[in-house]
Amino acid sequence: MPDSDSVFNKTLSQDIHAAKISFEKEDFHLMNILANRIMSDAQFMTGGSRRQATLAGVFLRDVAFEMIRVATLGKTAPIATAAAAVKPFVNTISESATKGHLTAQQYWQVYDDYSDVVRKYGLAEAEQKAYSENKQFTRSAARHLLDFLRKEQDLLFDARNLLLEGILNETIRIYRVHGASRDELVTLTLLTYLERIYSYIRYTQTSQDGTVKPDRVQSEVLPIIEKILALVSKSPIDFEESTDILESLVISWREYYVRYMEPVAAPSSTAERGVELPTETKKKITEAITRELEKDTKTR
């Protein structure tokens, strides 16, 4: 029986290879699928292999996402040039992860350099012409938003909130036009994956009265927010600790996927609407819709 490391390494190599092929073919939707797959497979791995898979998956997913974003800018979007420009970074991360050599330091260094290149491809023409690098502003805004998160974190118990989404929205749009230093990129990545976990919690833990049940938020979200706040209080940020947190967030996210697959929009709160729909009535409504649709599919 081959040892687990070689088994994991074989899986990781093949996952990464598949993702690289889809990148070469500019099939970025498939690349996104495969990057998710790498992160999913990470949960079945242990030790160093899990770390390599996590980082490779996070990076390749980011690349896929950014490339898709560039492609959506229009028919003349320079997608081939963007892909060629990020190719060296894809190769570096892929090769290092496949060999099991990807360290936290190296990862964030490459991610920093890659981000500086890729973000410009996602800008509108007006933004390209008007904005220049201003990483200090990004730092200032990010710190402010983290402080805002700390003050507003009770909102996470209200199912209507989009607090993490809103913070990410602001931080990312600022990063795109002004750039960001490595510390902010780390924070951004951690918040991104935290938000994905919180989405599941909000989806599964929302009560009829529109509140999010506290247990999971208190045990899985608030401690991470505290850790992120503690991380950014030191400069430079501790990359090893950041990467440990990132790995646990990714694994947790994939575990949520195993439980719930893709969350759908949370049902609206009856308290908000002021009208009660009992369970039996809801069943009847669902059945009525099903019957009506079936009627229309029958041959007359």
Added chain:
Amino acid sequence: MVTMLDALREVVSLNPQASQEKISSAVIGYLESTVAEAIRNISLPPQESLVKAALERYRARRYKAPRRRSVGTRNALVEELYGLKSTLNGHDYLANTSEEMKKWNGGAFSDRLTPGLETRLSSGKSTMLVQTQLGPGTENRSLRKQQKPSPYFSLPEVQDRSFHLIYHDSFVGRLSNPLFETISRALEERLREFTETTELDWDFKISEESDIELPGWKRFVLKISVAASDFEQRLKLWDELDVVIRQLLTELSKEHPTDTEKISDFSRSLFLRMDTA
């Protein structure tokens, strides 16, 4: 059998003080969340063989227009519902052992944009860029694109590839230079703009060539291949492209006055090579 009207009457009777707006709001709110489940539960007509489906299509041609339309509408609805079921019930598709399923080998994607993904797409613009089909669960599908079971559905259309540009390894390194990146990016945009108007399939490759006997000598080659059957047409397109590209480089020189000389050097070193075979 329960109808929607019965269910609505029940809601009204349970909430006699509520206004019409509140009741409709509550029902609509619930409908939004339950449609997916209703579609999952629906039992659809069994898939017919290809022969039977073809016979039905031919038979339908003899019908009068209203009946033909209703048959067409019904089939379109069934097709759409199968598609929705497959999207909502990813695992059901993995269990489907029909021969048509086994032949398929594309990719299936989530059609839901999670709030986090939506956020990452947004750069503060007022209009939504795109509803991409990225979800956290996309890797768990077997690699199939938009599966639709025949015979109600046609095979997925192969995406027309009218433009393809690759950078040879000899040139990729140049892209780390901001000026080369700017030129390359603008070049690609202009090439895409040009090819959009032709409705032909284009293949481009950018490379850097050097001479082993003259180490300092380099040139950049834009290799062009176009699916135009007429040799004369290809020559004409070649000329037009050359004009377009030189014009672009002139524009770039004006936009980047401090790099005028470098852009001119690039222009002099750039050769367009059309595949005339």
